[in-house]
Amino acid sequence: MARRSTGRHRYTPYGGGDPLAPPVDLAEALDSIGEDVMAGYSPERAMREFLRRGGRDREGLDDLARRVAEKRRELLSQHNMDGTLQEIRELLDHAVMSERGQLARDVEMDDADRAFREMQLDNLPQSTAAAVSELSDYDWQSREAREDYERIKDLLGREMLDQRFAGMKQALENATDEDREAINEMLTDLNELLDKHGRGEDSQEDFDEFMAKHGDFFPENPQNVDELIDALAQRAAAAQRMLNSMSREQRQELMALSQQAFGSPALMEQLVQLDANLQALRPGEDWSGSERFDGEQGLGLGDGTGVLQDIADLDELADQLSQTYDGARMDDLDLDKLARQLGPEAAVDARTLQRLEQALRDSGYLKRSSDGQLKLSPKAMRQLGRALLRDVASRMSGRQGQRDLRQSGAAGERSGATRAWEFGDTEPWDVTRTVTNAVQRVVADGGDPRTGVRLHIDDVEVTETEARTQAAVALLVDTSFSMAMDGRWVPMKRTALALHTLIRSRFRGDDLQLITFGRYAQSMDIDQLTALDARWDKGTNLHHGLLLANRHFRKHPNAQPVLLIVTDGEPTSHLEPGGEVYFEYPPHPLTVAYAVRELDNAGRLGAQTTFFRLGDDPGLARFIDSMARRVDGRVVSPELDDLGAAVVGSYLGSRSPAGLSGYGHYGDWFGGRGFWVGS
Template sequence: MSPPRPERPRRTGRPGRPGHRSRYGRYAGGPDPLAPPVDLGEALDAIGEDVMAGYSPERAMREFLRRGGQDQAGLDELARRVAAKRREMLDRHDLDGTMREVRELLDRAVLEERKQLARDLDDEARFAEMQIGSLPPSTAAAVAELSDYSWRSPSAREDYERIKDLLGRELLDQRFAGMKQALEGATDEDRERVDAMLGDLNELLEAHARGEDTTELFDEFMDQHGDFFPERPANVEELLDSLAQRAAAAQRMRNSMTQEQRDELDALAQQAFGGPGLQQALSRLDQNLQSLRPGEDWGGSERFDGEQGLGLGDGTGVLQDLADLDELAEQLSQAYPGARLDDVDLDTLSRQLGPEAAVSARTLAELEQALRESGYLDRGTDGQLRLSPKAMRQLGKALLKDVATRMSGRQGARDLRQAGAAGERSGASRPWEFGDTEPWDIPRTVTNAVLRQAGGPETVAGGPAPTSGRVRLSVEDVEVQETEARTQAAVALLVDTSFSMAMDGRWVPMKRTALALHTLIRSRFRGDALQLIGFGREARVMEIEQLTALDARWEKGTNLHHGLLLANRHFRRHPSAQPVLLIVTDGEPTSHLGPGGDVMFAYPPHPHTIALSVRELEGSARLGAQTTFFRLGEDPGLARFIEHLARRVDGRVVAPELDDLGAAVVGSYLGSRGPGGPGGPPGAEPGGWFGRGFWVG
């Protein structure tokens, strides 16, 4: 029986439509066109966190893709599943399947022959019994010795012929997947066709190796023998690729066997149908493939420790699967130069781990592409990736929302609220939500209603849209005016950038706090002037992008004196604004600026360093600054020192947990410039969190 061509799927159609037939099934043409777009919010939050911890944006993006998200498997999880499947295959299988099957057929043939000989009473039967009883223990040697034996039992003869048939099909199945099943019950004519195919194939490959133009020869070969190759290669190179991969896997399977197993197999191969000629043709094929595809893994081996026997063809398939898994592991590692997630073979991943794994890998690739193309990452003048202003705004918004949630102790977009009469209009508006008391923005509200009705018929307030010239309002049309307090503030946020902040895990919370406050002021309190000042061995004014990307450096010194000098300069530049001084630190001042601008360092803190810091702090108080210290850590000496400083300037001290640092700083800012600050209601605590409402949405 000839190897059958693969059947084409039958088309089905609806009754009564003879001219039109449709076929329905799972969409398999690429990414799901109905799938929602990838959500960059979680990825951006994680990347921002790592960047603030000192990672480069490129590395931070890679780390997120490795970890994955809350509901998204990452590269590490996919690689773990690849490794687990590889271990499971090796732990389940061994390579004795064909040998066991041959032994079973041989034992059954010998048993049936013994039964027949026991019934026969002639002398020749006794001699045959002696011959059967003296078979060597080696399976291959026993099969070879029985090659000239005259079987008396028809069933025994049939089982013995099955051994030769099985060996031939297994040897072919090693090189041509599916041949074992296709040649079951094959006739002599089918075997002759196989011999002819092998001869023509070797001639084609040898001509190709000589550099000859084999286009016509390949076409003739496929016309005559194409049913042996259901994958339908388009040219000699594609044919070579598929054959070499399979042959290399067969060689690795052979390398994985013991020497005894290889010797048995070689001896048995001589008994396969076609005799030694089949083995010679296959050896010639292997030599041609090795010379044309030397880059394949011809020398590898595996250690199988299981008990489920594999036949030669199935074992070769398992070795191919193992090679696929190894290639997937390398692709998922992304450890080679120029690695991209587009390199991951989704078809192989789906075949080995299932379609869900391929969907996860495709989503990660889409995330990577979206992050690169969305404008969240851009390249600076030095060519390095960095977080763009757009990304900083998005991160700040997320951090501010988290801060507001912590301050309010409840979920929701609106966390603190004030009436519109408590401030002046900022010129901005936002959609109305339940509980708003701000005045309506009438032009925006009416414009929204007109645009909605002009877009087409829809339901308005429970009924159809009017067709007359009247404009009807709906709740979603309403916008309210944002208001700002009449008093502007000049805010100086001083953050300790000494190495102890990074060493004790305070580096990222400090940066998150600065970004949250920066976002709040830039988006809701645009009239306020914020200056970010980092003070380590020396102090400097920093943009938010510089601060969030700042790497921790081993520097001795906490120069509060220099930081306060810069803060007071900022306050003097805004004489009509309310000064607000916020200081985040975990250590006492240990350095100061000398008369010539040189940094002077001393530990333990020198009295002169302390005196200069106190003098500048009192200068801030004379400028009217409301001062709040945010003390990090549990050092009793630091606590006493900061309490003393706060009392000298009528300031306050907050000792927040790291997770609450952002809420503490933002709350202090809101209270310092609102009703709880100077001029606030009697009994209001300075720096309270109730002072100024803001919107996070």
């Protein structure tokens, strides 16, 4: 019976972003985060560091922060704060020059009147503001001079308004008396609205009525009074910071000149009241800051306020990009401001970083432990291990993609899984999957499988197999202080994770024990080892490590013991019969004897032993060689970059002949890489 619809749907609102944008590259991020975690970073810090560095094809937070800082320096170095004063001085000088020329040309003027006017012009104060004020009642004889003087008052008015309302300077050019009256009415209504809001007596209807009447003055299109106040307060605070950035003489000049704005002191009174209202309503804005401008390009009051707003935006972006405050998240980034200041490409990069952070948190690669800290999840460990295995395979093959570790154990039992056939495969075909693939291909191409199906090579799938031989593997890794001091800590962890991933994914019947040995030895899970911080205690307790390895071998009496030892130093500590740790350097003979005794025990258990010697210390080389000869083992001296390939190759070689399928001769492989292999 058909299910009856409940009337509900499964659609949800679109969450934003570019729906056609490619998915973020979590593999690259996880590789980088895993490397940093192995180096001792917490997963949270490792994720932050990746976001700072960015990926191969995108800028990171540090790149964006650098561009923000460069633009801020550029704004400060290009401009200075006296642009309006310079423009007024030029208009005043031109007006006085035009007036002098008119006085000289006017032959009909009374000589006494001419002399008096010339004396007025000659004795104008040096201060631009005082000169403009003194000429407010002057009867200009030159029409051109009168127009220049009127432009001074018009410019002052437009600049004063442009400080508070972006775009006013251009919008009010050649303004009429009606335009000025409309501005005065808007300012009066605005101050009344802000007064009511400050008393808590305003309503949305009051705001809607104000916007219906004066909305053309506010291109930001605020939706309520709080948005209106936010926009105005940010610009007013920037205007105040601009004044604070001027010299005392410049501020005095500007304040005196402001009384001449539009020839109406009432305008300045309204603006002063507006600033007071905004400062009371938004005291958290930066009203006291200042900047040092060192450039040659003069800024008008409106442009200067805009520059100060830009600088405030850049400072806010710098804080957001730093991600150093408590609770910082990539979602804090203001993408609109970033696009406005650095361009749309920067916003795209930031948006990608936001999606990447969210994807890392949502993908299951990072999880929170009981103490609230982020940890790499088992899923992340598997992904990271697979990436390390691919690197190991490429190093073993000498060519990326030439061979795949899944071929190991090809002569064993079927695992139940299948895969596409590849050149060189000897596994049996999975006939059912192969025929099914062929039928599906024919149908997809529009054919009729009832008329016959012809197999293509791409249809073939083979069964995966696992080796029959079970192994008990003990990987002993040196965690003494020299491993961290000489940069061997991360390669050691990468090696352990690669081997762990190989055994868990391809040799599930094998049992791997990870054992660290520094001043003392300890068995660890892979996630513990991956997150292990560098240890600076002195001591290389190979004796204790071999004790734990032999205990592991005895727990699996029917398995082939495989002993892999990674070290860069001779044993310098051992366990006393009472369990205490004894340390001495140079190595005490008893310490060496204890280590040799446990190695002999491993040999009697049938362990196939490989030593991986790191470093070129001759004493270590002699000691490792003699130890390997006692148990018919081998010695490998790999470079750090090849340590993982060396350990994995040794495991495959000592495990079973089938394990070497596809890799060539083990000794040849090491010899081809310049390693010395002995027994």
